[in-house]
Amino acid sequence: MGHTIETNRPLTLGLFGFGAFGKLVARELADHFEITVCDPAYVGAVLEDGRAFAMRDAEETARADIVVLAVPVARIAHVCQQIAPHIRVGALVVDVGSVKTAPMGHMAKHLPRHANILGTHPLFGPQSAKSGIADRKIAICRERGNRQRVTRRFLRSLGLEVIETTAEAHDREAAMVQGLTHLIAKVLNDLGPLPDQMTTVSFDLLREAVGMVKNDPPTVLHAIEVANPYAAEIRNAFFDRAEKIRAQFEAV
Amino acid sequence: MGHTIETNRPLTLGLFGFGAFGKLVARELADHFEITVCDPAYVGAVLEDGRAFAMRDAEETARADIVVLAVPVARIAHVCQQIAPHIRVGALVVDVGSVKTAPMGHMAKHLPRHANILGTHPLFGPQSAKSGIADRKIAICRERGNRQRVTRRFLRSLGLEVIETTAEAHDREAAMVQGLTHLIAKVLNDLGPLPDQMTTVSFDLLREAVGMVKNDPPTVLHAIEVANPYAAEIRNAFFDRAEKIRAQFEAV
Incomplete structure (x- = not known):
């Protein structure tokens, strides 16, 4: 080149x-x-x-x-x-x-x-x-x-x-890497403004991660969450785990 | 001192x-x-x-x-x-x-x-x-x-x-800061080993955040998720948002 x-x-x-x-x-x-x-x-x-x-x-x-x-x-x-x-x-x-x-x-x-x-x-x-x-x-x-x-x-x-x-190996891994990042960002953004004063280092990292993707245009979200053939599988695994954890907490 | x-x-x-x-x-x-x-x-x-x-x-x-x-x-x-x-x-x-x-x-x-x-x-x-x-x-x-x-x-x-x-203001903010970090860490850890090669910067930050808290002892989790009087409220908000988002995706 x-x-x-x-x-x-x-x-x-x-x-x-x-x-x-x-x-x-x-x-x-x-x-x-x-x-x-x-x-x-x-x-x-x-x-x-x-x-x-x-x-x-x-x-x-x-x-x-x-x-x-x-x-x-x-x-x-x-x-x-x-x-x-x-x-x-x-x-x-x-x-x-x-x-x-x-x-x-x-x-x-x-x-x-x-x-x-x-x-x-x-x-x-x-x-x-x-x-x-x-x-x-x-x-x-x-x-x-x-x-x-x-x-x-x-x-x-x-x-x-x-x-x-390869395209397949890429999409499988990206479904997790980008799919999870955007899912978590979406849930956190929906929860409203995140604390920025009394924070831990790990929470600051979470907030930074969310901040990096929250302005991604809908076309990027579409690619990650809809066009990726493995996205639904990962998303369902995430939601299923979240439900199981909720059940665990409610049983305490 | x-x-x-x-x-x-x-x-x-x-x-x-x-x-x-x-x-x-x-x-x-x-x-x-x-x-x-x-x-x-x-x-x-x-x-x-x-x-x-x-x-x-x-x-x-x-x-x-x-x-x-x-x-x-x-x-x-x-x-x-x-x-x-x-x-x-x-x-x-x-x-x-x-x-x-x-x-x-x-x-x-x-x-x-x-x-x-x-x-x-x-x-x-x-x-x-x-x-x-x-x-x-x-x-x-x-x-x-x-x-x-x-x-x-x-x-x-x-x-x-x-x-x-104050104790109250602290606990309210910590419920979000630590409660959310640990919840997300728990869901991600349950999903199995996270990709570490083909990753984005935002995913690397997520993984770093999760890695920081995943070895916290059960006593710390108990304080954050059970002893904090506002933890259940934040947790429910998180799970409710997650369910709404799941429904949105399933409607696509």
């Missing part, structure tokens, strides 16, 4: 989606690629620090060396169908969704055979990567083509810890 | 209980007082670093300038009855329990009128104060006498953040 071998021109990156995570992608990759953005919800693509990116329509954005799909998981299939005819031979297409089986299935189904495809899940967000992505984690899953190694090397050069896995 | 005005001899401190928290008290206060320990469960009172303390019976231990009750909340009434006849005029008696109304009630009822009494709740434990108590928090509640100011000054000199409150 970085430059093409033939021409030494910077690689182009077409970014679909300029929401919270799309902005984070642009912020972290602006120095490495020539980025164009496609997001009908925005008139201009400008970061908080003033850096601006060219906006193009879907067709032009899709004609990049690397295409990053930072759109809601529920939109992946549609976007893939829309961009498929314009993907270059040998291009790399990656998503960044919090769930991997369904989105990677859509990419495999709708994108051309000549596209390299990787599923990725950056295990961080605008809150946890506020001061940078160094030492944060990213999961990558190969779907098609031979770009896994160069991508891994590039991601490591950004300071990321790269976890190579 | 530190030295008596009249003789300049170091103040004596009688420590009841050499469990996990008693050891922490001894470790932090050994340089400030001449400590004797009473705990029938131990033959010798030796810290991990080799420092040893004289062990005495309850009667002798109670005849100190300062008496610290680091015994389970459920034992406070009994210990107070046992030591009451031996408490010196002007001595300061403090407890360190995770709940304040009941223990302070017992101290007020059973200890002599000439004793100064403070309820304290150090908002840390062996895990969260592993590397020291600087910047940790402690709640103190006045029950009887005039030792609140000197105690506050001394605790601050140890680097602690001192929160002055």
Whole structure:
């Protein structure tokens, strides 16, 4: 990554989606690629620090060396169908969704055979990567083509810890990691403002965890709690355990 | 604190209980007082670093300038009855329990009128104060006498953040702070080993919080979940919210 071998021109990156995570992608990759953005919800693509990116329509954005799909998981299939005819031979297409089986299935189904495809899940967000992505984690899953190694090397050069896995293994673990975090955050937020004075260290950690995810948009929650095929199982285990514990307390 | 005005001899401190928290008290206060320990469960009172303390019976231990009750909340009434006849005029008696109304009630009822009494709740434990108590928090509640100011000054000199409150206000807030932390820890521990590789920052914080309290002894859980008069209310609110959220998910 970085430059093409033939021409030494910077690689182009077409970014679909300029929401919270799309902005984070642009912020972290602006120095490495020539980025164009496609997001009908925005008139201009400008970061908080003033850096601006060219906006193009879907067709032009899709004609990049690397295409990053930072759109809601529920939109992946549609976007893939829309961009498929314009993907270059040998291009790399990656998503960044919090769930991997369904989105990677859509990419495999709708994108051309000549596209390299990787599923990725950056295990961080605008809150946890506020001061940078160094030492944060990213999961990558190969779907098609031979770009896994160069991508891994590039991601490591950004300071990321790269976890190579499969869509199924990813979703099973994420159901617990993200499913439980969001469930607990939802219960605690519903209980009203949490104490912040007379607190223990462990409670401060809980509160910090909850604070990190409570502003996640509904699309992220949808991916974690609905699109992940293992989410319901974990959720039910959580609620079942909670009920058993309630019964234990009531028996005291 | 530190030295008596009249003789300049170091103040004596009688420590009841050499469990996990008693050891922490001894470790932090050994340089400030001449400590004797009473705990029938131990033959010798030796810290991990080799420092040893004289062990005495309850009667002798109670005849100190300062008496610290680091015994389970459920034992406070009994210990107070046992030591009451031996408490010196002007001595300061403090407890360190995770709940304040009941223990302070017992101290007020059973200890002599000439004793100064403070309820304290150090908002840390062996895990969260592993590397020291600087910047940790402690709640103190006045029950009887005039030792609140000197105690506050001394605790601050140890680097602690001192929160002055009442038994009722303390218990109401602790029901949420500790009650919720322990409930969530119990549910998560029951779900089995938590992922530790493909994790988000927020999940790592959750796991750290759970890890800090999961080895708390049953006596601490009893104080937090049973002896705290507001614990049941908070617990029910938690379970009720969890059920509502479950219903919301099932309706999707």
